[in-house]
Amino acid sequence: MTELNAVYGARRQRLLDAMPNNSVALVLTGPEQVRSNDCDYHFRPNSDFYYLTGFEEPEAALLLKKAEDEATVTLFCRPKDTLREIWDGRRVGPDAAKERFAVDFTFEIAELDQRMGEALCDTDVVLLSQLRQEEIAPMFESWMAVVRAQRKQGVRAPESRLDLDAVLAEQRLIKDAHEIALMRTAAKISADAHSRAMAVTKPGIWEYQVEAEIKHEFAMNGARHEAYNSIVGSGENACILHYVENNGQTQDGDLLLIDAGCEYQMYAADITRTFPVNGKFSEAQRAVYEVVLKAQEAAIDVIAPGVSYDRIHDTAVRILTEGMVELGWLVGDVDELIETEAFKKYYMHGTGHWLGIDVHDVGDYRVAGEKTWRNLEAGMVLTVEPALYVAIDDETVDAKWRGIGVRIEDDILVTDSGYENLTADVPKSIDAIEALVGSRA
Numbered sequence: 001m002t003e004l005n006a007v008y009g010a011r012r013q014r015l016l017d018a019m020p021n022n023s024v025a026l027v028l029t030g031p032e033q034v035r036s037n038d039c040d041y042h043f044r045p046n047s048d049f050y051y052l053t054g055f056e057e058p059e060a061a062l063l064l065k066k067a068e069d070e071a072t073v074t075l076f077c078r079p080k081d082t083l084r085e086i087w088d089g090r091r092v093g094p095d096a097a098k099e100r101f102a103v104d105f106t107f108e109i110a111e112l113d114q115r116m117g118e119a120l121c122d123t124d125v126v127l128l129s130q131l132r133q134e135e136i137a138p139m140f141e142s143w144m145a146v147v148r149a150q151r152k153q154g155v156r157a158p159e160s161r162l163d164l165d166a167v168l169a170e171q172r173l174i175k176d177a178h179e180i181a182l183m184r185t186a187a188k189i190s191a192d193a194h195s196r197a198m199a200v201t202k203p204g205i206w207e208y209q210v211e212a213e214i215k216h217e218f219a220m221n222g223a224r225h226e227a228y229n230s231i232v233g234s235g236e237n238a239c240i241l242h243y244v245e246n247n248g249q250t251q252d253g254d255l256l257l258i259d260a261g262c263e264y265q266m267y268a269a270d271i272t273r274t275f276p277v278n279g280k281f282s283e284a285q286r287a288v289y290e291v292v293l294k295a296q297e298a299a300i301d302v303i304a305p306g307v308s309y310d311r312i313h314d315t316a317v318r319i320l321t322e323g324m325v326e327l328g329w330l331v332g333d334v335d336e337l338i339e340t341e342a343f344k345k346y347y348m349h350g351t352g353h354w355l356g357i358d359v360h361d362v363g364d365y366r367v368a369g370e371k372t373w374r375n376l377e378a379g380m381v382l383t384v385e386p387a388l389y390v391a392i393d394d395e396t397v398d399a400k401w402r403g404i405g406v407r408i409e410d411d412i413l414v415t416d417s418g419y420e421n422l423t424a425d426v427p428k429s430i431d432a433i434e435a436l437v438g439s440r441a
Ligand SMILES: [Mn+2]
Pocket: 270, 353, 383, 385, 409
């Protein structure tokens, strides 16, 4: 068994340990998706499926069966097909997959219906994805019809269903050593890409040209894909939270907000930096930037095992709100402005999210079934991304503030003793940014 097989095998074992006795769990990956006519999007496996298998082909499924005294793992995949492989690419096929992915049984995906009908016989509990319920329900009903038809022969049908998403989300929330190593690399490549973007930027460069520099740096370091569509917004475009048009031309005096991260071996990084395209913050830009940076550093600094998740956001909101008062955007008592959520006029989103195979990774933020926020634990990875945005048409503030958008985001690993900033390599102090911007333009 290879080292990687041991990693995936351990994850499947953890899932099996969490499954009730006499149960089955089924995890599906997807088919390819049409982009246009007969051209498909680049295929990306389902995150849960990949987490448990490392298998990257479309049209596959993983079946785990846990009985009193034994557990079996079955992988379904596309058959070998010489003609299709000449046209569309290699397939591992069931025979080779059994050894390569270290599972007990492999079958062609076309056998899934029949094998599921058999697997559900005399099983008590079935674990399926709730999120993919619409897609799974018709298949599940057809399998159950086969099982129920055998009642007279004494066959029992499963009586309860559990949400597999919830079980796997809890598992994926705490990263194993293999994941942390990959995330470190994703973070490093993405950090270098942001530094590159700063170095090549000068007034007049188009947003998509900066995006191209970022993608180039990703690919040249082994990360072919972005973890999400890069946001490269100059001037007032920085105030559009999910701006991905990236088709504007930067102007002297603009800030440029870049939110970009690569996907490295299926793991995401997620970094945001904001910098002046001409290499020099204006007085107003500098004042806003300093508030956001102070909030971000303070929010990161509270991170440690045992700390309640909401302390990160609360810490950021307090400093940002104090800043809004100092800058003259809001008038009143800071506690009251927080209480009434007046700060949301300039800071309308949360301060971060879990990060992993998905950029907005799975995992509950609150204790299951309660309103209480959960405590941080070693092995969690999250982003910290406070920001301030002033709408271009906000006439309640001085004209010099309008159209300024600043967000700063890093990726943080919770460690036994506190935290590690995985993306600390990208400059974020004003001096370091001003020294780097345009240095290779
Ligand atoms: Mn983010």
